[in-house]
Amino acid sequence: MLRLTLQLRLSRGLLSRGLRTRSRGPFDDKDGKWAEFKKKLQVVWPGGSWEPFSNTSHLPPEHADVVIVGGGVIGWSVAYWLKRLEARKNAIRVLVVERDPTYSKASTVLSIGGIRQQFSIPQSVQLSLFSVEFLRNINEYLAVPDEPPLDIQFCPSGYLMLASEGNASEMECNVKMQRQTGAKVCLLSPEQLKNKFPWINTEDVVLASYGLENEGWFDPWCLLQGLRRKALSMGVYHSYGEVTELVSSVRPMVTSRGEQVNIKRIYEVHVKMNNSLEYQPVECAIVVNAAGAWSGQLAELAGIGIGPPGTLQGTRLPVEPRKRYVYVWHCPQGPGLEAPLIIDISGVYFRREGLGGYYLGGCSPMEEDEPKTQDLEVDHDFFQKKIWPHLTHRVPAFNSLKVRSAWAGYYDFNTFDQNGVVGPHPLVSNMYFATGFSGHGLQHAPGVGRAVAEILLNGEFSTIDLNVFSFNRFYQEEKVFEDYII
Ligand SMILES: Cc1cc2nc3c(=O)[nH]c(=O)nc-3n(C[C@H](O)[C@H](O)[C@H](O)COP(=O)(O)OP(=O)(O)OC[C@H]3O[C@@H](n4cnc5c(N)ncnc54)[C@H](O)[C@@H]3O)c2cc1C
CATH class of the missing domain: 3.50.50.60 (FAD/NAD(P)-binding domain)
Known part of the structure; x- marks a missing residue:
């Protein structure tokens, strides 16, 4: 049906505008015959950037x-x-x-x-x-x-989401729905969280959800x-x-x-x-x-x-581009291999990167702080002011981290x-x-x-x-x- 519609459309289009043709030549050349023929021609008709016909193999098909x-x-x-x-x-x-x-x-x-x-x-x-x-x-x-x-x-690793007083009940509802849909997710109280990840400061955490697989x-x-x-x-x-x-x-x-x-x-x-x-x-x-x-x-x-x-x-x-930074830091005293991908109450996230004491992370800015999107330059102050304080609050060992590299990319933001x-x-x-x-x-x-x-x-x-x-x-x-x- 799709094909038929297209065929009708094509014939109508070509007729109304006169037959437009474009030589595509034998350039698909899957079996290499064209390359071989060209080589032979070049021997009898030598020249620098010799090309007898214009090569159109890079062009899209006409329909x-x-x-x-x-x-x-x-x-x-x-x-x-x-x-x-x-x-x-x-x-x-x-x-x-x-x-x-x-x-x-x-x-x-x-x-x-x-x-x-x-x-x-x-x-x-x-x-x-x-x-x-x-x-x-x-x-x-x-x-x-x-x-x-x-x-x-x-690299299998659960996401660990942290909730405050303000969004704990929302988290509970979401986890219920996730389980009903077939996901394996558990809820952790602050005590359970501390037992599992002793390096996390649980001071202001009311509830956490943790992915057990997938x-x-x-x-x-x-x-x-x-x-x-x-x-x-x-x-x-x-x-x-x-x-x-x-x-x-x-x-x-x-x-x-x-x-x-x-x-x-x-x-x-x-x-x-x-x-x-x-x-x-x-x-x-x-x-x-x-x-x-x-x-x-x-x-x-x-x-x-x-x-x-x-x-x-x-x-x-x-849908428009929104610039997001990703920072990579080194911290040998950090949580190490045990670190899940943590999404903090503040919105800051981080995860382990490789096995050598490296981590990567970032955070979406507030609407009013959205950076301009004309280039992919990284704002290093954003890490110092908006990310690092939250990281050290949650994981005190990150006090000694050193940022090693960073990049920016665009979210396809709705x-x-x-x-x-x-x-x-x-x-x-x-x-x-x-x-x-x-x-x-x-x-x-x-x-x-x-x-x-x-x-x-x-x-x-x-x-x-x-x-x-x-x-x-x-x-x-x-x-x-x-x-x-x-
Ligand atoms: C920093 C960062 C971290 C992210 N982390 C995650 C993550 O952990 N997990 C996750 O699921 N997602 C993540 N995302 C989001 C994810 O990368 C995107 O949602 C996804 O890649 C979108 O894919 P896409 O093919 O639509 O876009 P793209 O990969 O951007 O591809 C769109 C392509 O369209 C081309 N294009 C645009 N206009 C035209 C045109 N007029 N003619 C021809 N070509 C055109 C562009 O050149 C581009 O290559 C992250 C994104 C960023 C920036």
Whole structure:
């Protein structure tokens, strides 16, 4: 059906604008025959940077059923699941467009690789449970013949969340829900906490929750590369360039509330190739917005949020970059191998990094202290003023720590309720979202990719129901607030 729709769209598009052709030449060259032929020609027709035809192998295909914008962990997960769940081999053509081949600003590779079961929304717990199963069996999911197995470097370690008087009852409710959903989490009184982790100052702690299994951290690069490698081996196309324009057809309509709206359908994506002023048009049936911290900007390209405030047309995708620092410190007197990933009452978090007395950690700033996002410079004063005092209060041994390095990355921050956005847009009916996870998108990528593939291929979620994360909640002002954002 998807294919049929696309075919119709393609023929209409090509006819209306005259037949546009682009020589792609024999450059896929999977069997090396083109390289061999070129070598022979160069012998009879020598020259420096000799190239008889222009090489177009780096260009995206002229059409794709699904164009995924953003080649981070979420984009590649959607691509992988689409190929895995498609009804028959090569039924759909999937293209992933990524503007930065080095991933220098992508959240995926700047994250700290954590996975936990302790969330306040049942769907997030379900996603985490699935992710752990996926990571445990990663070489069954992502094996590629003749390629080495993936080493995800999973480091099992519970998350330890600390609660004060103010949020202890909330913690109790959350733990109840987490257990009902299948997670193994226990509650600890201050005394039990002190017995288990004697190096923690429990003075102002009223309750703690501790993950007994399926929590820890892993190598984000490995997951990204594993998904990418597998998806490519299954026939996914990819292209390095920036999506700069989404061309759509418009059909005006009046809603049941009497609101005049424009129903849009994107039929062409413009990909500006790296190191070039030109763009390549790609005709498409579906666009997946997996542009991470920049997905709000991509949504605007489709006209989302451009309209009178308070209307569906004027409701924007509230996802934007928020800069977060991660500091790495050395402290041989610190808690050592026993340290779980601690989320303090203050919001400061830390965990062990390796085995040599190193730790890493950070903290989200208050809304009014949000740093500017034009670059990824690290503010070292932030550690001195906002993090270190809380660290030494909780773990007195950290008084003697020495900061050794630091980096910054962007959260794909959903300013509305700090939770993911999954599924189609109500007006731009062929743009699907997979974004906005605000600091927990890495761990949920396997389940989110599967959910988006399900809804694209079958029109509904068949494993984990993620309707709660639909775009409509922004318009209806129904928050799905996540309590545990660090
Ligand atoms: C410091 C830090 C710590 C974190 N720790 C954790 C953690 O412990 N656990 C966890 O689960 N999550 C964590 N996260 C969050 C997690 O990294 C993100 O939620 C997740 O990586 C989002 O994946 P993504 O693929 O959507 O985004 P990205 O990895 O950012 O990928 C999006 C890609 O889209 C590309 N793009 C954007 N616009 C365009 C365009 N117009 N055209 C083409 N390409 C485009 C970008 O170049 C980018 O590569 C952390 C994040 C940070 C910054």
